[in-house]
Each structure stands twice: as structure tokens, then as C-alpha cells.
Amino acid sequence: MANLNHSPETTALLEHLHHLASTASSLEELQTNLVGAMAAKLPHYSWTGFYMLDPHDSDTLVLGPFVGDPTPHTRIPVDQGICGAAVATGETVIVDDVNSDPRYLSCSIKTKSEIVVPIYVRGKIIGEIDIDSHQAAAFTGEDRWFLEEIASLVGAFVEQSPAK
Numbered sequence: 085m086a087n088l089n090h091s092p093e094t095t096a097l098l099e100h101l102h103h104l105a106s107t108a109s110s111l112e113e114l115q116t117n118l119v120g121a122m123a124a125k126l127p128h129y130s131w132t133g134f135y136m137l138d139p140h141d142s143d144t145l146v147l148g149p150f151v152g153d154p155t156p157h158t159r160i161p162v163d164q165g166i167c168g169a170a171v172a173t174g175e176t177v178i179v180d181d182v183n184s185d186p187r188y189l190s191c192s193i194k195t196k197s198e199i200v201v202p203i204y205v206r207g208k209i210i211g212e213i214d215i216d217s218h219q220a221a222a223f224t225g226e227d228r229w230f231l232e233e234i235a236s237l238v239g240a241f242v243e244q245s246p247a248k
Contacts (some may be wrong), residue, residue, distance in 0.1 A: 089202075094230050097125050101234060105241050114241055115149040118234060122143070122185055122215075124150035132196065134238075135160060136211035145171070152216070155191045165189035166225045170200035170212050176228055180221035196220040201231040205242045213238075 102117055108114035119132045126132075130204040133150025138159075145160040145167055159177055166187050172179045178199045182188040188198070195216040203211045217223065 090226060090229065093125075094226055097121070098219045098230060100235055102237060104170075105237050108241065111242060111245065112149060114238065118238070119149050121236075128217050128219055128222045129215050131155070131191070131214075132214035133214050134211055137162075137171075137205075137209065148211070153192055157189055157191060160189065166198050166200050167212060167214055171209055171227050173200055174209060176232060178223050178228065180223075182216075189227045191216065196219045197222045197229070199223040199227060199231060201228075201235045203235045203238050203242075206237045210227055212243060 090237045095205045096136060101121060104121065105114055108117060115134045119134065122129055129230045131150065131152030133152065134148035135145035136148050138144045138146045143162050147155065148156040157165070160167050164187075166179055166182075166185065166189070167176050169187055178197075179185045179188065180197050182190075182195055182198055195218065197217045197220055199215045199224065201213045202209045203213065213235055215223070215227075215231065
């Protein structure tokens with residue numbers, strides 16, 4: 085897990101999050117612990133949360149555990165917003181200036197940038213990690229790598245969980 089190309093702080097946080105995954109008893113517990121730890125350790129993450137595809141409506145993302153100001157966007161059609169763009173493209177989306185991106189669904193006038201990372205299970209998107217920042221261009225390659233690792237961690241947790 086340690087990589088010389090990544091900061092010791094990020095690597096240590098990732099190791100801690102892997103530990104949280106190894107002790108979590110449910111996806112909701114894991115997600116709650118992940119967003120709490122990320123929000124506490126990464127001050128440029130102003131809003132940290134999960135959106136998961138509705139199991140009864142795969143065209144809608146549903147808000148999961150999050151840390152930050154309340155959002156009016158508890159359900160997002162996958163053809164809307166930056167969250168929808170991440171599902172549509174199947175790739176991480178980074179927006180340095182949300183005010184210049186017409187896809188942005190405004191949650192807070194304080195939000196300046198956003199990163200959304202899809203979560204895959206067995207090759208299919210099941211949800212995503214959504215991070216907002218009050219800083220413009222807040223997200224670096226390090227954030228992308230880190231959040232893609234977290235998305236993989238969550239996907240692996242779901243794959244290993246007993247089917248309900």
C-alpha cells in the first residue's frame with residue numbers, strides 16, 4: 085500500500101481507512117467511518133459523501149453517509165450534475181471551478197471545486213464518492229489517486245460482503 089510517490093500523510097490515512105474497512109460490519113458503517121475520517125484529516129474536503137445507485141431505480145443516485153452542510157440533492161438522476169457525469173463516463177470527474185461548469189448542481193455558494201469518483205463492483209458502477217471544496221482547484225493528482233483507492237476499497241468491501 086505504501087508508495088514512495090505519495091505523501092506519508094495520505095499513505096498513513098489510507099492505511100487507517102483500510103483498517104476501518106477490515107472492522108466494519110456493514111457498508112453504511114464503513115461509509116460513515118470513511119467520510120468522518122477523511123473530513124477530519126483533509127481540511128480542503130469541505131463536503132465528503134457517498135451517493136449510491138438506487139437498487140430499485142438504476143437511473144437515480146441516492147445520498148448516503150456524508151459529512152458537511154446539508155444538501156438539497158438527496159436523489160440525483162444519473163443524467164444530471166457532475167455526479168451524473170461520473171456515472172455516465174465511468175471515470176473520475178474533477179471540476180476546478182464549479183461556477184464555470186454548467187453540469188454543476190449547486191449545493192452551497194461556498195463550494196468552488198468538486199471531485200467525483202465512481203465505485204465499481206464486478207465491473208459495474210454501484211455509486212460514487214463526492215467531495216466538494218471551498219477552495220478553487222483544490223483537487224490534485226494525489227487526491228485523485230487517494231479517492232480512487234478509497235472507491236476500490238469500498239467496491240472490494242461490497243464484493244466480499246454476503247449477499248442480502
